[in-house]
Amino acid sequence: MGARQTLGVFLIAVTEELGSGRESYSLAVAILSLLMGLPVGGYLADRFDPRRVLLGSAVIYGIAMVGVARLNSAAGLLLFLGLLGGIGFSGVSLALVMGAVGRLVPVERRSSVLGVITAGASVGMFLTVPVAQVGLDAIGWRWSFGVIAISAALIATLAFLFPGRRSEGARSEDTIDEPFVETLRRARRNRSYLLLVSGFFVCGFHVSFIAIHLPAFLTDAGLSGRVASIALAMIGLFNILGSPLFGRLGDSYRKRTLLSVLYGIRGLLMIALLLAPINPATAIVFGAAMGVVWLGTVPLTSATVAHLLGARYLTTMFGVVFFSHQVGAFLGVWLGGRVFDATGSYVPIWLIAIGLAAAAVIVHLPIQDQRKAILASPAVAGGKT
Template sequence: MTATTSSTRQDGWRTPFVIILCGCLIGLLSFGPRSVVGMFLMPVSTENGWTRDILSLTIAIQNLMWGVGQPFAGAIADRFGTLKVFWAGALMYGLGLACMVLPLPPLAMHVLSGTLVGLGLAGVSFNLVLACFAKLLPESRRASAMGMGTAASSFGQFVFAPLTPFLIDMLGWKAALLVFSCVPVLIIPLSFALATRPSSGVGQGTGAEMSIAATLKQAFAHPSYIYLVIGFFTCGFQLAFITTHYPTYLRDLNIEAWVAGVALALIGLFNIVGSLSAGWLSARMSKRWLLVWIYFSRGAAVVLLFVFPPSTALALVFAALMGLLWLSTVPPTSGLVALMFGTRYMAMLYGFVFFSHQVGGFLGAWLGGVMYERTGSYEVMWYLSILFCIGSGLINIPIKERPVAQPVAVPAE
């Protein structure tokens, strides 16, 4: 009897519908506040008398610590179950957001808010939700569920993006941040639907008996996994750069302030379509070629910013195009991890792929501020974004879409 079947019989209320619904809500609540942190870049910097690169480094550290924490959070969830990981992540996430309103010196802001938000996200983000979907849902529903979970995270951005400037105007930026710091607590009751037993899931062949160390050794010796890890860097670089600096980029172009909120909302809205489509396509076509197409299309979307003169219309069209491609990389990427290595250590192995994503996120958020202070514009960052898209598209081409051969157990003499 599989772990999923056993779980279903013992917890009859946790139907696939309930699991997907609660997982999607967790994705919405975790990604929403994080996606709008860039809107606080100018208020926090002005309040503290900082240049843009200082808070950009805090946001960059949040991305990096999210990536650093993800494999560990995944390994703990794989080994001991997910509940405590969700609970600890929700509390750290909320506390880290609350720290941003304090009059802290830069180093303290980097250490407290950067570390707490990053590690908190590692425990509650859609990455862990997708791993739960892989463990708890039948294989026939995994790809579509992963698309829905990713889309729900984007819907969080769609909800919080227009809400943020409204709350800042009505309550002030500090009160708005404190409101958002309470949101992660709502994840705790929802997490019961995604509870997994220790070491649940299945591997490929004899992989169910492999240790964590043996699994990691096998994964990092497999070229296709390495290509996947490297390619995912670009996704994080673009996402962090745009969410952190696109609002101020538009402001520098003298585009009205409301456009930034609408643009981020459009990214979230169109990403719902893109993520659901990517989940549907992942079950019906080559996952690696889907990734190649997505990365090349992202680069083409950025080229539009240089072909046409700046305008409100261009800002919104670019946001819509990027939204279609925003998190559409996640279903095929997570699907390839599950295909190659099975689901037993899915959270951990996808966590290492996501670490590459967050290294890119660190550089996207931090270098955006640094390059602006040094050159007075974001032009270099946009060129880097195009270059990385081309590189990631190319590196995904040689990926082999098949289960990794498992070592044959040798009986003890």
């Protein structure tokens, strides 16, 4: 997770050296984001040993980063950063980890535990973004991508510390024994699940646009790359607090209400960024404030999926929701580069992001996020005696 958040640090350096507009780099990262959202990794983890999925994916991602480091033209960005990078990330994504862990914990503690997992991803963001900026300044972007490749190989060796397939004795109480096809049918008929899917699209648009384009936005405004990277790192640092906080709140309060509040705060923060003068203080304060609500959506959303559909196929069904997130990520990253190349400004995309935040506030309010929703399907209820 942390390695992907560093990609925004390299946007200007890579595009300037390869002689391309920002759209080419943005499109490659957008393809990576879209592919990493495919629920294939989650399905394989549900069916087989998730440790092997994590190991193989980390190796593929490392190979992709080596390819990026050796590029001589922007054309190769789509192949190495976009295609191979996306395939590699699809098996080490947060969706896979959240689903695998979420099946093992009790219902009453699920939001809290998933909040801690999400915070762990932000530790990587907080640590790697400043290191990426230092590497860029000291050894250039090519060697920095090589370091990322080596890091991916080292992380791959940790895959076997991850829990293997869930044993029959390690079932959460809302695990429903039914074929996967029936779970999928229930999901298609569940209005709340579909609303959750659409709402998570907005989350993906927000976090990916900001992660990739905020450093360039701040640099264009006259700030140094160091300050821009600190602002991005502040998002990771304060999300270490924010995700567990909202995960804990999700164990006690309605998740749909918390989700609406989160998206509303995001929108207000983006409005404030556009209206305030851009200087180091406002950039860092924005990063810190955005960090509090950065990925608080993830434990709330994944726990709601389990409430709605049960935990048996949580990795796959949250993977479907996560794919919607990554479709939003694709558009946020790509349109950020495309609109900038066309207009010389990021303001139009900020305005779109603000409008989407308002829509997300409304979309989450009708969601039925209480535990009884699992038994709402006649197919499941009929199986109870």
